[in-house]
Amino acid sequence: MNIPKKKHSRPFIFTALYLLSFLGGCEDNTLKRPEPVNSSDGPIETSPALNKADRAYIRELAREFANEFRKEIGSSVPSIHKNQSLDISLSEESSGLLDELGNAHPLLDHCTEAVLEFYLQHKDAFVISNIDQLPKNLQWENGSREEEFSSPDAIRGGTWKTFMSDFPRTLRTIGPDANGAFRRYLLDYNGVGLVMTHPNSDGYYPGLAKRWALGEDGRTVYFQLDNDARYSDGKPVRASDFFFTFYFMRSKHLQAPWYNDFYGKDKFLKITLFNESILSITYHSAKPDLVERVSIRSIPEHFYDELGSDYLAKYQWTQEPTTGPYVVRQEDINKGQSVALTRLPNWWADHKKFYRNRYNPDRIMVQVIRDPSKAFEVFLKGDIDMFSLSKTSYWYEKLPNDHDLVSNGYLTKVTFFNQVPPPTYALRINSSKPPFDDLNVRIGFQHAMNFELVLEKIFRGDFERMRTVADGYGMRSHPTLRARKFSVDLATAFFAKAGYHSRGKDGILVNDAGQRLSVELLTGYKHLEDVLVVLREEAKKAGLDLKLKILESTAAFKTASEKNHQVVFSAFNSFVELFPRFWEPYHSDNAYSPGGQKKFNADGSIRSDAIVKTSTNNFTQTAVLKIDQLIDQYRVEESLEEITDMAHQLSKMIHDHAVYVPGWKKPWLRMGHWNWVAFPEDWGPRETRDYEEFQVFWIDDDKRLRIDGARKSGQKIEGLSGVRVYEKHRNKL
Numbered sequence: 001m002n003i004p005k006k007k008h009s010r011p012f013i014f015t016a017l018y019l020l021s022f023l024g025g026c027e028d029n030t031l032k033r034p035e036p037v038n039s040s041d042g043p044i045e046t047s048p049a050l051n052k053a054d055r056a057y058i059r060e061l062a063r064e065f066a067n068e069f070r071k072e073i074g075s076s077v078p079s080i081h082k083n084q085s086l087d088i089s090l091s092e093e094s095s096g097l098l099d100e101l102g103n104a105h106p107l108l109d110h111c112t113e114a115v116l117e118f119y120l121q122h123k124d125a126f127v128i129s130n131i132d133q134l135p136k137n138l139q140w141e142n143g144s145r146e147e148e149f150s151s152p153d154a155i156r157g158g159t160w161k162t163f164m165s166d167f168p169r170t171l172r173t174i175g176p177d178a179n180g181a182f183r184r185y186l187l188d189y190n191g192v193g194l195v196m197t198h199p200n201s202d203g204y205y206p207g208l209a210k211r212w213a214l215g216e217d218g219r220t221v222y223f224q225l226d227n228d229a230r231y232s233d234g235k236p237v238r239a240s241d242f243f244f245t246f247y248f249m250r251s252k253h254l255q256a257p258w259y260n261d262f263y264g265k266d267k268f269l270k271i272t273l274f275n276e277s278i279l280s281i282t283y284h285s286a287k288p289d290l291v292e293r294v295s296i297r298s299i300p301e302h303f304y305d306e307l308g309s310d311y312l313a314k315y316q317w318t319q320e321p322t323t324g325p326y327v328v329r330q331e332d333i334n335k336g337q338s339v340a341l342t343r344l345p346n347w348w349a350d351h352k353k354f355y356r357n358r359y360n361p362d363r364i365m366v367q368v369i370r371d372p373s374k375a376f377e378v379f380l381k382g383d384i385d386m387f388s389l390s391k392t393s394y395w396y397e398k399l400p401n402d403h404d405l406v407s408n409g410y411l412t413k414v415t416f417f418n419q420v421p422p423p424t425y426a427l428r429i430n431s432s433k434p435p436f437d438d439l440n441v442r443i444g445f446q447h448a449m450n451f452e453l454v455l456e457k458i459f460r461g462d463f464e465r466m467r468t469v470a471d472g473y474g475m476r477s478h479p480t481l482r483a484r485k486f487s488v489d490l491a492t493a494f495f496a497k498a499g500y501h502s503r504g505k506d507g508i509l510v511n512d513a514g515q516r517l518s519v520e521l522l523t524g525y526k527h528l529e530d531v532l533v534v535l536r537e538e539a540k541k542a543g544l545d546l547k548l549k550i551l552e553s554t555a556a557f558k559t560a561s562e563k564n565h566q567v568v569f570s571a572f573n574s575f576v577e578l579f580p581r582f583w584e585p586y587h588s589d590n591a592y593s594p595g596g597q598k599k600f601n602a603d604g605s606i607r608s609d610a611i612v613k614t615s616t617n618n619f620t621q622t623a624v625l626k627i628d629q630l631i632d633q634y635r636v637e638e639s640l641e642e643i644t645d646m647a648h649q650l651s652k653m654i655h656d657h658a659v660y661v662p663g664w665k666k667p668w669l670r671m672g673h674w675n676w677v678a679f680p681e682d683w684g685p686r687e688t689r690d691y692e693e694f695q696v697f698w699i700d701d702d703k704r705l706r707i708d709g710a711r712k713s714g715q716k717i718e719g720l721s722g723v724r725v726y727e728k729h730r731n732k733l
Contacts, residue, residue, distance in 0.1 A: 094120060096128035107240050107273055115301070118247050125265055126243055127272040134274050138213035138222055143205035143354070146198050150357035150696045151680035158699030160361040160677075161385050162692070163369045163378070167336050171319045171328060175254050175312055185341055185364060189693055190324035192349065194223050194242075194295040199685035199694060202474070202578065202640075204291055205354040208237055208298060208323060218286030218638055219269075221294050225277040230348040231300050231321035239273045242281075244301040246271065253311040268294070288640040289578040298323065325349075325359040338367040360698035379672070380405065382708070385699070386673040386691055389413060392460060395670055401723050409717035410707050412675055417668045417730035419686045421472035421574030425663035427521070432591075432612070432621040433566045435498065435517070442658035443484070444494030445519070445567075449661050450486040450538035454531050459664065466662035468651045470580035476644050477580075478651040483662040491542035500543065509543035518545035523569040524556030532569065562614045563621060571663075572617065576687055579643050582631050582650050588623035590616035600625050620659035627653050667731065673697075675720045676704035686729040 097105055097119055104116055105128045111119075119126040169177035173187040184190075194209045204212070209223035229237040248254070249263035270282040281294040300321045306314065319328045325347040332340035341364040349355040369375040376398065379387040389395045395413070405411040427449065435441045455463055468481045484490075492509070500509035500517045509517040521532060529550060536546040551559065560568040572585075584590060592599045592610040599610040604625045612621070627650065634646040654660060671691045673679075679697050688694060710717050 095123040095126060096130075097123060097126065107238075107276060108243075111240070111301075115244065115247055119243060122265065125246075125268070125270050127270060129272050129274050131274045131278065134222070134278065135215065138215070140211045140213045140224075141204070142211040143195075143198070143203065146201060146203045146205050146354075148354055148357075149198075149200055149680070149685045149694065150354075151698075152357060153678075153680075154357040154360050154696070154698040155678075155700055156360050156698070157362050158360075158701045158704075159363040159365055160699055161365050161367070161383060163367050163375050163384055165368075165370050165372070165375075167368050168339065170312075170316050172312070172315050173320065174249075174256050174259055176256075178256075182339065182366065184692065185326065185366065186319060186322070186328070187324075189695060190322060190326050191297050192229075192323040193297045195291055196295070196354070197292050199687040204295075206352070207295065209295075212291060214290065215280065215282075217282075219284070219290065220280050220282040221291055222278065222280045225279075226348075227277060228348045228352075229323060231303075231323060232327045232344055233300075233303075233321040235300065235302055235321065237298050237323065238301070239276055239279045241298040241301050242271060242279055242296065243273065244304075245296055245299040248299045248304065248307065251307055251311075253307055253309060255312065263296075285636070286638045288638060288643060292578070323348075326364060336368065338365060340365050357696070357698075359695050382674060382711075385677050386671055388691075389670040389672050390666070392462070395462075396460070399672060406722040407716075408710070408714075409720035409722060410675060410711060411672055412721060413670070413672050413723045414683065414691075414726070415668050415670050415724070416683050416688065416691075416726045417728070418684075418688050419472060419474065419729050419731060420576050420689055421470075421580070422466070422665035422667075423571040423573050424466070424469070425571040425665070426466065426469075426569075427661035427663065428560075428568050428570060428619040429659045429661070430563060430565055430567065430619065430621050431657070431659050432563070432606075432623075435519070436566060436659075438498045439658060440494045440498040441500075441517075444491045444498065444542070445544065446484040446658055446661050447487045447491035447494065448539045448542035448544045449535055451483070451535075451661075451663060452486055453538060454534050455664060457534060458531055462666075463664040464667050466665045468662065469585075469654050469660050470582075470647060470651050471662075471665060472574065473577070473580050473647070476578070476647040478648045481651055481655055486538065488542045491544070495543060503543055506545075507540060507543060508545045516545060517543060518547060519566045520547045520549050521567045521569060522549045522551065522556055522559060522565045524551055524553030525569065526550055528569070560619050561616070563612050563619075565619070568619055569663075570619070576689070578640075579647055582647075582654075583635060584617045585620070586618065586622045586627060586650070586654055587631050588618075588625075588628050589613075590618035591621045591623045597625065597628075599623065622654070622657060622659055624653070624657060627657070674704075674707065675717070676700050676707055678703075682728050683724075683726040 097108060097116070099105070103109075104111060107128060108116060108119070164181045166180070168180050168182035171186065172178045173183055192207045194207050195204045195212050196207045198205050206226065208225055208229045210226040211224050213222045214220075215222060225237060225239060227236075231237065246263055246268065249256075249259045250265075252260070254260070267284050268281060269284055270280075272280045272282075274280070281296070283290055283294050287293060303321050317330075317333065325343050326341040327344060328339060328341055332342065343359065343362045347359075369378060375384065376387060376394065378384050380399075387394075389399060399406065399411075399413065401407075401413065403411075406413060429436050429442055429445065431437060431442065436445070451465055455461060455465060465483055467483055468478050470477055495509055495517060499511040501512070502510055504510050504516060511517075521536075523532060529548070532546075532548050532550075536548060539546045550556075556568070557570075559565055560570065574580075588599060588606075589595045591613055592606060593613050594610070599607055600623075601607055606623050630646060630650055630653070634643065634650065637643050637646060669688065669691065673691075676699060677697055678700055684691070684696055685694055691697070707717065709715075
């Protein structure tokens with residue numbers, strides 16, 4: 001009987017899939033399926049009744065059946081190979097991962113069974129489409145309008161000698177012990193993502209992708225990979241490696257819950273491959289910095305031949321192939337003493353714009369020096385090339401401007417003004433606690449804090465006063481807002497409005513009920529007690545009694561988190577981001593329960609039955625309906641222009657609410673370097689946080705020899721400046 005082959009393929013697939021469906025949970029020596037990221041992923045069913053031998057037998061039986069059947073009906077049915085995985089539930093729809101006969105797409109034909117099964121289990125998130133489905137109206141960007149930030153004068157070669165305070169516990173960059181100081185050389189300052197954030201503008205420049213485009217939905221970014229992109233082992237970066245990134249990052253074997261969450265399915269909704277070089281990533285919401293948010297790095301699938309419970313040990317001392325220029329060779333690991341990195345001789349991005357004239361040393365020697373004072377001595381001997389001089393004692397006392405090494409032209413001291421969000425050192429007023437539930441007291445308190453004297457007396461005028469709750473965000477920071485200045489007259493005037501008219505015998509203001517104007521200031525910063533003593537003594541001039549409560553840092557944070565403080569002196573670290581965050585520290589949902597507007601009375605006041613919410617960063621207990629409403633709009637806004645305007649409005653509203661007394665910020669970084677180390681004319685990019693970060697410097701070995709000779713003879717080297725200040729990026733507003 002002549003039955004069309006096409007009709008025979010369905011029962012064939014069904015039978016083969018039925019047999020293979022017993023095998024989903026069998027043990028395998030290749031990549032192991034990670035645990036589900038969240039409960040919605042659900043467990044992957046297995047057949048507990050079948051042991052390993054049973055499954056192997058059925059698998060082989062299914063293959064024999066399929067191949068014999070193929071011989072009978074012809075070549076329209078493919079043979080089943082050892083590493084081919086089929087799934088009965090996905091034979092009809094598999095988001096392009098499989099064809100109708102259950103064959104893996106050519107872009108995935110290298111995948112192991114475990115990896116392919118993971119994609120199939122999440123086929124809504126892993127999609128292979130056709131290049132014809134790529135939107136036709138995409139506006140591709142390639143960063144060509146951005147300026148390079150390296151120097152054409154840079155010299156390739158030499159050894160950069162630096163140090164770390166402890167020997168790395170692993171060469172892994174993810175998982176336990178992987179977040180140490182050495183990671184910067186392996187990943188943070190070395191790896192390349194899809195697209196890189198430009199450190200002098202709000203733009204981007206190419207990374208592994210040579211161009212990118214934003215989709216019409218505002219949540220999807222399309223990338224075209226650079227065909228030159230290679231890992232350090234010479235293997236090309238494949239589009240499918242970005243599929244694998246999510247398999248890898250969601251694995252529980254990493255023991256890295258932060259990465260499990262960051263790469264979670266609730267944030268990255270879908271990744272689509274269109275061909276071997278074009279892909280798209282869909283985020284959960286539209287953001288002005290969407291390109292930055294989805295510009296992930298690739299994980300080399302070919303390197304991880306096994307990802308199981310032995311992941312930590314197996315990759316403990318083996319560097320993952322990197323897309324960056326530096327690698328660690330096994331012979332350069334001197335346990336407990338040092339680690340050296342070697343520059344790839346033919347790095348794929350060597351001559352590309354934004355990468356040329358960077359990463360110039362051929363070798364990086366990182367030695368272990370646990371004592372900072374000892375490291376400073378080694379630096380002065382010339383065995384470390386650069387050293388941070390941010391500490392006042394180093395800058396003024398241990399290496400003053402008239403030090404022989406500086407005055408003779410051997411060393412240069414650098415002050416570089418940058419523009420990055422600083423840690424938010426500030427006094428945070430709990431507006432729910434008397435007497436600070438009165439706005440006049442809060443404003444009076446701000447005028448009673450003499451931070452100007454602190455900056456002069458404690459910090460020798462080197463630090464600057466913070467201006468707002470959101471400094472360091474470029475155009476998103478308020479351009480004219482300033483912190484309230486110390487003024488006894490203004491402070492006492494506002495205190496009087498709150499009913500504190502007269503002074504007691506000790507000079508502290510009292511109200512008509514005889515209550516003294518006395519408040520408690522909590523902190524966990526014992527090392528900054530001298531700052532608080534200055535503030536306390538100056539506050540007395542304005543009739544304010546400031547009682548200091550200095551606890552161990554953990555206890556102080558716990559007290560403030562439970563909202564059991566009146567004022568807390570603390571700082572939160574900030575990230576280099578396009579725009580500041582307001583929800584965490586100033587939205588009422590982080591001050592009281594219930595959520596939303598239910599906590600407010602009709603007049604905007606807080607209901608008496610509202611419950612204080614603890615363990616949040618809203619240390620000021622700010623709960624203002626208009627601020628809430630604007631923050632809610634701000635969080636969903638997609639226009640950068642509107643976000644900028646809202647950020648200014650929010651900074652002003654919080655300033656007027658008077659719960660945040662800005663402290664200080666360090667508007668620069670300070671370092672010393674031997675003059676055989678050279679930098680670009682403007683020293684570095686605007687957003688430089690550390691002299692190592694963008695690696696725009698280079699080593700001049702000819703100058704090293706010249707300086708070494710001059711030191712031995714005590715000869716002064718003319719023309720090499722001993723002290724430099726770079727003010728190009730100084731915020732002069």
